[in-house]
């Protein structure tokens with residue numbers, strides 16, 4: 001029995017862990033949502049690819065530093081884990097991640113636009 005290997009409800013396969021390069025975002029479209037997948041120090045993060053600043057689909061090109069992802073357009077920074085800005089206010093949408101074997105899964109829920 002390998003209950004921990006079961007894909008949780010609502011999760012979709014995104015890519016293989018091996019597809020990801022340290023600190024380099026991969027852009028994907030899942031459930032009509034643009035997302036960006038990052039591997040940083042052997043942890044995988046899934047965030048929205050849409051920067052909340054000017055709604056630009058560019059976050060996958062962002063720079064990772066000290067646990068934050070900086071938008072390449074105007075350098076707004078978001079915590080990779082929570083999506084929050086350095087001042088703690090809400091920023092980027094983040095999605096839960098599950099690794100099973102060598103595959104990355106995430107639960108990408110279509111977002112209601114709230115900006």
Ligand code: FES
Nearest residue numbers: 051053071074076
């Ligand atoms: S569009 Fe991302 S910081 Fe301006």
